[in-house]
Amino acid sequence: MPVKYISYFPDTVQGQAILNNFVRTRRLLKYVDNDNVYERLSRGLPFYEVEKIxxxxxxxxxxxxxxxxISACAWLxxxxxxVDLVYIDPPFASGADYAKKVFIRQNPKVAAAIKKAEEEIEVEELRSFEEKMYGDIWNKEAYLNWMYENLLSIKSVMSDTASIFVHIDWHIGHYVKILLDEVFGESFFRNEIIWAYRRWTAKSTTFQNSHDLIYWFSKDEKYIWNQQYEPYADxxxxxxxxxxxxxxxxxxxNGEKYKLYxxxxxxxxxxxxxxxxxxxxADERLDYATQKPEALLERIIKTSSNEEMIVADFFGGSGVxxxxxxxxxxxxxxxxxxxxxxxxxRDRLFAAGSSFSILDIKDGVHLFRNPVQTMDKLAKMIPGLTVNKGGLSKFWFGAINKxxxxxxxxxxxxxxxHTQKVFxxxxxxxxxxQELPDLEDVKKVIVYFIDIDNRSEIEEFLKDQNNTEIEIELRDLKQVLDDVVVEDEVQYQxxxxxxxxxxxxxxFISDNLIQKINQYNQKGILQPLTENGNSDDENENNNGEENGVPLENGNGNSENSNAEAKTKKKKFTPIEISDDGLELIEYVSLDCTNTEGIWKSDREIKxxxxxxxxxxxxxTKKFWDAKIACTRKPLRMKIRNIAxxxxxTNV
Ligand SMILES: C[S@@+](CC[C@H](N)C(=O)[O-])C[C@H]1O[C@@H](n2cnc3c(N)ncnc32)[C@H](O)[C@@H]1O
Incomplete structure (x- = not known):
């Protein structure tokens, strides 16, 4: 549970900005759940313990x-x-489910033995599968409430001359503009920037969506502004x-000749x-779905900040x-x-020669890689659980049949x-x-929690308010996850x-990955795939090329369908992992300084x-030979798998 709550502004209750905003929000856009947002906001930002890793x-x-x-803002x-400048590119409420492509590496033993020349290796040969990274699936009201709290928390850590650039698109941009007016004030709106790009095009009966929106607001009247220029057309x-x-x-x-510089x-x-x-x-490409170009950030950062100022991105993605x-x-x-x-x-900044610290907020959200994958895991980890059990409202994740x-x-x-995290x-x-009175023939419900806000008070409240015969069993979700995440194992000399x-x-043994690969193989074997796969109407005229130039998909939303179309074109060959499993390793680091606590990478390879x-x-152009060397005695070794x-492990 949060260690404490920190008020959004020093004077939340009297704060003109907040109260005015709420009055107006209630009048203009009354979202479902508005009252709960109000309660959460008056309680404050949840502050959790932070560990430097x-x-x-x-x-x-x-x-x-x-x-x-929100928890990061509480800590700041x-x-x-x-912070002096904020750029955010939050999930767009686009309905897309982004995925990280996981590439199986070359097995170092094989690579060393045959010493393949660079040109012999075709990227197509690389075996990859997709891992869910984060979901973008919301209903509008939930998304806007979530966004509202995020914007307020960000505003509370902005310096007086700071600006915020909010990168969004047509899915929800028009609503977010209203939220920004509410949170920052219409008079502090500076620009609506259109970023237009060429993109992978699909057959459609409407114009191609090929631009994003970036809303720029300043915190106050005075803000940093460095004029930018574009070259003369002529x-x-x-x-x-x-x-x-x-x-x-x-x-x-008028007949006179002037020199124009x-x-x-x-x-x-x-x-x-x-x-x-x-x-x-592109050199900067990192296989991070939704990665934005450095040139875009360069323009924003140059415009609205000066050297040595602090620039923050609270939905940082690939770290652009x-x-x-x-x-x-x-x-x-x-x-x-x-x-x-x-x-x-981390790897991008390390390669760029930067110096920094990595902090981990202990808020229990990222129990397994990220929230989406954790939710997927949960569905499988609770014995007897059927997800989305028919006849129950959406409040329930599923049901156990006894x-x-x-x-x-x-x-x-x-x-x-995050609003559901604390019970x-x-x-x-x-x-x-609302939920219990609607349940028929139910003796008991099971309520899992990650955090609970004052357990005895909640238990008392449930006892007093529950007018049904239904028993409520509270269970700690963290214990379920602790049992299931099995660590990888390594053998070395x-x-x-x-x-x-x-x-x-x-x-290198990674049960998690092997399970995932087995699932991928089974799915692939079951799917009837055609060898050329482009016979269906969907692929007609839609080969991801324009005038023979392969186009990238635009905002990343069509990443999956694009990938699917490509997969369809290939005959399915299952992924086979060698007994030594070395092709599942992405990164090895040695700490020759500390035996515990904060990691110090004295030597690393990726x-x-x-x-x-x-x-x-x-x-380098060297293949990995399964080795890592250093001039000091290694005390610990960190290994990251491809997912x-x-x-x-202590060495
Ligand atoms: C559209 S991507 C950002 C891409 C980034 N601009 C880039 O160029 O790589 C959105 C990111 O927000 C992160 N995210 C989603 N919900 C979040 C939250 N509540 N707090 C912080 N990050 C979040 C996701 O993990 C994802 O990396």
Whole structure:
């Protein structure tokens, strides 16, 4: 449970901004659940304990924080850290379910033996499957309530001259603009930026959606503004001559000839069509669905911050904001709830030579990689549970069927929605006064919780308010998960030669991954796939190319359907993993400094999807040979598998 609650503003109750906003929200947009939002907001931001898990270099201001936006803001607020610029690209409520592509690496033993030349390795040969990263499936009201709280929490840590850029699209952008007006005030609206890009096109009876929206608001009247320019449209054609004063052209006015010098360019407009999407050939591409281009962030960061200021991204994803902030000599705060984002960003910033700390917020949300995967796991882990049991309202995750005692409806908090994380009075109230009276022939319900807000008070409340005969059993969800997440195992040999230590990994066993691969294989074998697969109407005229140029999908939402179309074109070959399992390793790090506590990576290698080694952040053309060496005695070894699960073993 949260250690404490921190008020959104010092004077929440009297705060004009908040009260005015609420009055207006109630009048303009009355969402379902508004009252609960009000209660949660007046209670404050939930503050959890934070653990520092790794430090790289000695910069104490740059932070990568694993946790939810709201809990991260609580921590920043408690530590009096204010940010000078915020860019967020939150889930869009698009109905999409993003996935991380997991690439099986080359087995080092095989790679070393046949020493394949670079051109011989076709990316297509790489075996991959998809892992769910985070879901984007909401109803509008839940999404807007969630967004409202996120925006208020972010506002509470913005410095007086800070700006916020909210990247969104047509799905929900028009509602989010109203929320932003409410939270920041209409008079602090600065721009609606259109980012237009070319994208993978599907056959359609409407125009192709090929732009995103970025709303810019400032916290106050004074804000950082550095004019940006774009090149003159006719630059190449006319500014051709040069003298000691610069490049010029001639202009004729009333018969007089004037020398016109090239200026900085045309003042930047609010629609940007000069920044392409990060396509698969781009150097910056990291296989993170929804990854945004560095050039986009560069423009925003240059416009609204100065060197040494703190730039924050509370839905940081692949770490683009942090990376560009580092390049532009700003400090960064990257927050994300998913383990894959934290690892991708860590590796990206490490390779860029940055220095930072990684913090983990102990809020129990990311029990297994990320909330989506945790929810999936839960469905399988509770014995006898049937998910989405017919006849029950959506409040119930499912039901357990006990032949003699009938069915026991089961409530599990939706981990994608932080408002359900703490089992509190509003949820308890909903349970006893709205859900229980509707249940027929039910003796007992089971209520799982991650956090409970004052257990004895809640138990008392349930006893007093429950006017039915139904028994309510409270269960701790964390215990269920603890039992199931099985750590990977490793076997290795250490050798020492003239002060040089070498570890050779001989075997890696990951039950989690093997199970996942077996599922993938079974699904593939059962699916009737055609060899060329493009005979159906869907694929007609829709091969992801325009004028022979392969196009990337736009905002990432069509990532899955694109991938599916590609999969359909191939004959299914099951993935086979060798006995030593070395192709399941993505990253190995050695800590030669500490035997416990904060991780210090004194030596690390990452194996890219082609099997090449990235050695202490530097790309090489060497295949991995299953070894890692260092000049100091290794005390601990960390191994990350290709799906992002990490294990640490003392050497
Ligand atoms: C659209 S992606 C951001 C992509 C990013 N702009 C980039 O260029 O890589 C949204 C991110 O929000 C994260 N996320 C979802 N809910 C969150 C929450 N409540 N707090 C923090 N991060 C969250 C997801 O894990 C995902 O990485």
């Amino acid at each position: 790794e430090t790289i270099g000695d910069n104490t201001q740059n932070l990568i924080i694993r946790g939810e936006c 607020k408690d530590n009096n850290i204010k 630059e190449g054609a006319h500014f051709t001559e040069e003298d000691e004063n610069g490049i010029y052209r001639w202009q004729y006015l 090239k200026g900085k360019g045309i003042r930047m407009k609010d629609w940007w069509d000069d920044i392409p999407y990060v396509n698969s050939m 904001t942090a990376k560009v902030s580092h390049d532009l000599k700003r400090s960064f705060i990257h927050v994300d709830v998913g383990v894959n984002s934290i690892q991708t960003t 032949s003699k005692e009938g069915i026991f409806p089961v409530y599990i908090p939706n981990l994608l929605d 509190d009075i509003p949820i308890a109230n909903h349970l006893v006064n 250490v050798s020492e030669n003239a002060g040089q230590y070498e570890i050779e990994i001989t075997r 194996i890219d999807k082609l099997g090449y080694v990235i050695d202490d952040g530097k790309k 992002g699960d990490e294990m640490i």
